[in-house]
Amino acid sequence: MSKPYSDIPGTIVFDSDQAAIGYHLNQFCITLRLAHNREAFRADPEGYIDQYPMTPDQREAALNQEWNRLLELGGNIYYTSKLAAYHGINFQQLAGLMTGMGESYRAMMVGGGRSIEGNRFKSEWEDE
Amino acid sequence: MAYISSGVACSHVPALGVASDKGITGDDYYGPIFKGFEFSKEWMAKEKPDVIFLVYNDHCTAFDARVIPTFALGCGTEYVPADEGWGPRPVPVVKGHRQLSAHIAQSLILDEFDITIMNEMEVDHGLTVPMTMMFGQPEAWPCPVVPLAVNVVQYPAPLGRRCFALGKAIRRAIESYGEDLKVCVFGTGGMSHQLQHQRAGLINADWDARFMDLLVNDPDRGSEIEHIEYLREAGSEGIELVMWYVMRGAMNESVEEIHRFYHVPASNTAVGHLILENR
Numbered sequence: 148m149s150k151p152y153s154d155i156p157g158t159i160v161f162d163s164d165q166a167a168i169g170y171h172l173n174q175f176c177i178t179l180r181l182a183h184n185r186e187a188f189r190a191d192p193e194g195y196i197d198q199y200p201m202t203p204d205q206r207e208a209a210l211n212q213e214w215n216r217l218l219e220l221g222g223n224i225y226y227t228s229k230l231a232a233y234h235g236i237n238f239q240q241l242a243g244l245m246t247g248m249g250e251s252y253r254a255m256m257v258g259g260g261r262s263i264e265g266n267r268f269k270s271e272w273e274d275e
Numbered sequence: 276m277a278y279i280s281s282g283v284a285c286s287h288v289p290a291l292g293v294a295s296d297k298g299i300t301g302d303d304y305y306g307p308i309f310k311g312f313e314f315s316k317e318w319m320a321k322e323k324p325d326v327i328f329l330v331y332n333d334h335c336t337a338f339d340a341r342v343i344p345t346f347a348l349g350c351g352t353e354y355v356p357a358d359e360g361w362g363p364r365p366v367p368v369v370k371g372h373r374q375l376s377a378h379i380a381q382s383l384i385l386d387e388f389d390i391t392i393m394n395e396m397e398v399d400h401g402l403t404v405p406m407t408m409m410f411g412q413p414e415a416w417p418c419p420v421v422p423l424a425v426n427v428v429q430y431p432a433p434l435g436r437r438c439f440a441l442g443k444a445i446r447r448a449i450e451s452y453g454e455d456l457k458v459c460v461f462g463t464g465g466m467s468h469q470l471q472h473q474r475a476g477l478i479n480a481d482w483d484a485r486f487m488d489l490l491v492n493d494p495d496r497g498s499e500i501e502h503i504e505y506l507r508e509a510g511s512e513g514i515e516l517v518m519w520y521v522m523r524g525a526m527n528e529s530v531e532e533i534h535r536f537y538h539v540p541a542s543n544t545a546v547g548h549l550i551l552e553n554r
Contacts, residue, residue: 151503152430152502152503152506152507155474155506155507155511156473156474157472157473157474157475158469158471158472158473158474158506158511159471159472159511160430160506160511161428161429161430161511162429162430162431163429163430166340166429170340173335173339173340174339174340174341177335177339177340179360180335180336180358180359180360181358182358182362215472215473218471218472223335223428223429224470224471224512225334225335225428226335226340228360228470229335229360232360232361233360237542238289238290238470238542238543239290239542239543241470242470242475242476242543245471245472245473245475246473246474246475246476247473248476252475252476255476256476256478256539256540256542256543257304257540259478259480259539259540260467260476260477260478260539260540260545261469261474261475261476261477261478262478263477263478263479263481263482263508266474266477267507267508
């Protein structure tokens, strides 16, 4: 399958390959949308997550809150954001974590966001 | 006969719903955004559509990874605001228009758009935030809504030109409905934004401005924007802008731009908004 988007830096496009790899991970994350599931997860995180036949890497990344790794392993942001919300992390804080910018991420957004200049191609990041 | 009188394009950033629900729409951060929609609420109060046809995307709320319809048409009598992880938004239940939905579903499929029919569907911020931005906080929404959910979560979303063609078919469907109804079409989502990984926070204001210009004045050309351009220039989540083309396809070739508003940021996103009237 052609993937012309694979040269975009810092971006994991959630295509059908990623969706296939991440299916059980994402289905685990989405259960946390509902309060009774969040309670069950809080009571027994490992027992709860083991209901979902994900890979050991995915399981580890989920339990350790490794947000970029989750995306690389087939997670999608609309799903992983439910796991983040469970930990009290909102979308903007999650972006701060994924970009490694922390609190300064919010200031970047108020200042107009991340510029497109220098951020279109992976080759532009390698030059840095 | 039913007819389409106007179109609205509107971002559906969840933080805007939170701001409205918490009553912080006048603060330094959200104030400029809600000010940009003051005109829109006044316009809407005069426009008084009988029905809203609202194009949006579901964010793994009604559909998780088990089922991913590209186009899903709401055909129910009502749509309940969903719990997205923080409790349901305190907004009115969205009333449907079952007869009109049924007519549109039949018309679209016979017109070769094989949509999915949803008789029951919870709705998330993708639908309720644009309602809030256009109507404020009424006790009940002033008119029924026919929702169309478009998959933009799992790549590929439908192409812009497919969305544009679907909009034209929706117009044919609405205009062949016997009852005299004034319909306003909403296209929601966008504008440039990326929520994920190291490039999160991407905003491309120049591209957004060009996107709106093309949408209004040269939609034949704009609807040909390729997926790779959306992903690269408008961010991985900016691709949801294809949904604006469903709205645009339902409008006349020539439209009048009544209102335009653009602001950066709301949370991670550039907020864009247009009101179009058929000429």
